[in-house]
Amino acid sequence: MKSKSPNQNFSLTSLYCSTFGHRFEISNKITNYTNEYKCKSCSQEVTKVASGDIELLTFKNKEINKCLSEFFKKKLQYASTH
Numbered sequence: 001m002k003s004k005s006p007n008q009n010f011s012l013t014s015l016y017c018s019t020f021g022h023r024f025e026i027s028n029k030i031t032n033y034t035n036e037y038k039c040k041s042c043s044q045e046v047t048k049v050a051s052g053d054i055e056l057l058t059f060k061n062k063e064i065n066k067c068l069s070e071f072f073k074k075k076l077q078y079a080s081t082h
Contacts, residue, residue, distance in 0.1 A: 013042040030065045031072045 017023075017039060024037035024046065036047045036057060045057035047065060055061060 011042070017042045017044070028065070028069075030069045034065065034068065036065060 022039040022044060023041055024039055026035045027038040027045065028036040030036065030047075034048055036045060037054075038045050046054045047057045047061050049055050049061070
């Protein structure tokens with residue numbers, strides 16, 4: 001007996017994205033160069049990594065982006081006070 005895995009769900013939005021491509025918009029600005037993106041159609045989340053490639057936004061990437069964002073904000077506050 002076959003069971004469906006969670007990744008094999010069929011939906012029109014996933015069909016649209018697989019045919020025409022994702023329509024990503026910025027969902028979270030991390031630094032001046034790093035952003036998190038979310039597809040308008042299927043809500044898939046991705047982020048840019050250090051090499052410049054786009055990867056799925058996993059828990060590990062979310063944590064890295066959170067720490068990077070906090071560091072970047074502190075750096076900007078320090079630079080504006082000095």
